[in-house]
Structures are given as C-alpha cells and as structure tokens.
Amino acid sequence: MVNHELVLAPTMDPGLVLDLVERVGRAARFGVVEVPLGEGELDRSERTVAAWCERTGNELVEVTAGVARVRRGRSADPYAGLSPDQIPGTRLWMYTNFDCNLACDYCCVRSSPQTARAALGIDRVHQLAAEAVPAGVSELVLTGGEPFLLPDIDDLVAACTAALPTTLLTNGMLFRGRRLDALRRMDRDRVTLQISLDSPTSEVHDAHRGKGSWDRAVAGIQAATAEGFTVKVAATLPYEQTHHVESFHAFLESLGIGREHRVIRALARRGSAEHGIELTLETLIPEITVTATGVYWHPVSAEHADQLVTRDIFPLQSALDQVRHRFAEQRANAIAAAQWFPCA
C-alpha cells in the first residue's frame, strides 16, 4: 500500500507545478492566468514558477501577494509594427524648465510667465546624458516651458550634444542678445531646433499663442536657418484640421523647411487645452520624459500624476526598464484581449 516512509525535500513545489500545468493549460494562447502560490516558502514557490515557465515556454508576468500571473506562451514582440524611433527609450525627453514667455491656451503643461521654473538643472542633465548612452537612448530632446529663458541653456545643450544628437524645442522668439549668443555657441552638427508654428498666416497661431507671436516665430525660423542650424517646424492643430494643411506645407516650403522637418500633430486635451484628443497611458506609445519631479510616460503629460512612472530619476536605466516592461505588458494584454473578445 501507500509508502509513508519517504522523507523528501524537493527544491521545487510539485503541487504548484501541477496547478500550473492545469491552469495554464486551460488558458487561451497569450492569455494570463493567476496561480495561487499556496502556503509554502515564497522563494521556493517563485523559483518553481520561474523554472516551470522557462522550461515550458510560458512567461512569468509577475508575482504579487502570493499569486503568480503566468502568460500562456510568450508574448509576441511588443514592438512589432513600430518604427525604430518609436521603440520606447529610443528618445529621451527632458523638461529643462516649465516657465515660458508665452501662455498658449492649449499648452499641455500649462506653461506661462507665471509658471514656476522647476528647472531640471545642469547636474541632472549631465547625469541623464551620461546614463542615456549605455541605456540605449539614441537621441535627446530638450523642451519646456521655453528653454531659452534659462541663462545656462547653452551649457545644458552642450552637456547633451557631448553624448548624443539633440533636438531643442523652442518657440523661436528669443534669438536676440545673449540668447542669440547662446544659440551661436551650440553645436550645429548635433543640434536640431524644433520651432513651433501653427499656421501659414498669423491668425490661427496668434489666436492661441498671443498677438505678434507668429511674426516672431517666423523670424526665429529664418534666423536659426541663417545661423546654419537644422530647423524643424512643429504645428499643433485641432485633430479635424490635421488633414487640411496644403497651404501650410506651401508656406513651409517657402521657408526652406523640407518635408522631413515638418511635424504636424493633433491637439491633445491635456494641461490648458479644454479640447483635443484624449491621450491615456494605455493609448500612448511612451516617449520617456524626465522633469525635475520625476519620470513620465510621455512629454504631453509631464505634469500629470496619471502618467508619472517614478519619482526616482536615477538610475535612468531602471526608469526605462519600468516603462518598457509596462508597455510590453500592455501590448501583450491587448493581443490577448483581442483574441478573447472578438465576438463579444
């Protein structure tokens, strides 16, 4: 009859393995199931789940509160279908400051002359640039606020360009005096200026950004171009207008801005904007963004708690890993949901 004499101390939890086979076996491909770890030693349970998943080609998603979440099969490439520059972590955005000489009525981070500066600071920019390279970042992007309000903007840019090619977003209105001198000290081979301009004539642009701002922005584009910088022009338009931009393209052509240097994006309902497309963490491909207060999912939400990734800016690699993991998980879940609910 049954032998009760055995004294066993298996390094794995065999009962848990049976539970895994049964529960994961019932799951649809790419589906995630929860498997309670039981009352045994937690390390042993986690080791068991990890070893079983590794051996059987399934994926341990996470272990929390005594429950393992296991995906049947391994999730598909979460980056499938993305262009190379959309891969999370390819670009690193930094909000150098939040104050601005303008108070655009749709600003996603509510910048204005009254907004606190909240500067990122040269030390953090130096460290971010240094950590970005080994973390796989291939481009740095500086934005604000208006970065040219900072007295050390050229130092910030130099810290970045010493590490990676850098794009500097600006409204292009401040290229005079010491700020023009700062611009001239920047590395033309490593810096791209991205200047905001919303329309081919002043009416629309000035309606959102303030009277006279269009003239000065166009002058800024021309000045930066004359200084030998590569200039991109970025327009923010209501979504329904983003497909009616022929005259805008013609105008940019006249300024010598090539097609590859034109960015036309839809207005997002974030910050000061009362209307615009809704952008949630689940619907945004991340563009990892660092401010003085932490790391955010995307620059459009850099003052919004719902898209705060972590308050810990350093080590940067850790923050990037968090974003990449979460994005991969969201994409995998979307695939699983699509497989489960096509008829529902």
Add this chain to the structure above:
Amino acid sequence: MSSNPLLVGAVAYTANVVPIWEGMRDYFADTDAPIDFILFSNYGRQVDALLAGTVDLAWNTNLAWVRTVGQTDGACRALAMRDTDTVFQTVLVARTGSNLDGLESLRGRRLALGSQDSAQAAILPVHYLQQAGLGADSVELLRTNSDVGKHGDTGRSELDALRAVLDDRADAAAIGINTWESIGREELMPGAFEAFWTSPTYSHCNFTALPGLDADRTDPWVEALFAMDWENPRHREVLEMEGLRQWVPPQLDGYASLFEAVEAQHISHRW
C-alpha cells in the same frame, strides 16, 4: 474560400483548439485542398459525425481511431499523424526515493490512473499490467474520471493522479509522456517525482477518413499537409500549437496494443 472544402472534425478540449484550426484553415486556403472545421465537445460525438458524413475527416485520438475501426469493420483510413504521435508512451511515476522499479514493483501497491477513456493513462497501463501478470488482485487501481469524453486530451485526470501520489493516496501514477514533459520530468522537480517504468512506444492521434472519401480529394490534402514546414514561421506557429514538428504517414502497427487492450478490457465501441 472554396465552395467545397474538406470538413475536418476536431474536439475542443482547450480554448487553443480554435487558433490551431483557424491556422490550419488559413494554411490550406492557399493550397489546392482548402478545409473548414467543426469542433465537437467529445470524441464519441465526433466519430458519430464522421460516420454520418457530417465531416470528411476526423482528427481522432488513438481510442477514437480504434472505435472508428470497430464501427466500420476496418474500412476507415488513417491519412496522417504528427511525428509525436508515432512515439507516444505511458510513463509510471512515483515519489523520488520510492525505490519502485518496473511493473512488478507495483505488486501490492496502489496505482493512480487517469480518465477511463484515456489510452495513455488508463486503458494501456492496465493492459501492460495484465501482460505482466498483474491483475486487479495484484495492483489496486485508483481511478480519476475527469473530463471523460475527451480521451485524456485535457490532461486533467493525469494531474489528479499525480496529486494522489503527492497526497499519499497512491504509490504511483500512470501518465502520458506529454504530461511527464509538461511537469518537467525529473529535471524540474528533483526530489519530487521519478519515472520508474516507461512503456513501449505506440501511436496516438491520426486524421481518419471513411472509404467514401475519394483519393482525389484526400491525396492533394495529404500532400499539402506534409508540406507544412517547421522552418516556415507561419507554419511553425500552427505546428507548435499542435505539438509537432512534422506531419508523417500513419504508423498503424502502433495501434496494435490498444486494439488488444480494448478487446481484453471489453471497452465498448461507443460511450
């Protein structure tokens, strides 16, 4: 889609049967032998549908094949099987350190079996015991009849048999080689289970057709089936889900032991 695809019957023992057969349908759509499929809740119903002409082909377990042979007086045909179907085995496992060794060591002990309609975890293990001279008075059998009708495909009854061993309700469990693999053999759980006897290989599933289905319909289909290529990523996705690397011709000799077992155990052609 062709107006006259071959209709393939399969049993829905897991949610993943749907993507498997949709993958197969997509593959055959690009060949001269398109298919569609019908899913059944159990093999009895599927064999009935094959005999009634509701489906042209049935993806049958070994027991479903034996029963189809029995109900057609041997007139049905097996068209193909997975490479893994040609080398299926039953494994007897016990707790590590139990010192069981071979069938004879089960004498006077309790063996946990899977579902009564599982060839690998019930019918054939009993057959092997009987061949070794171990009848009901020699080895106590603990049966777990879960998911009856699916011929052990879900594997649930085999997991229950293993739990019986862990719970000291049985000395050993009879499981299929696929379940042994899925729990990681001894490598994953040293100190938990060990295999102490492995059966000879036998055949498992096959595509079954009735003689009324002409060769000019089955031949192009079998040719296309054999053309599925593990090295082709699109084919491989389906092959991996179905648990094979290559479709192969049927090995009918591999069913001999199950025919003998079904006859000796007086298992009816239907239930």
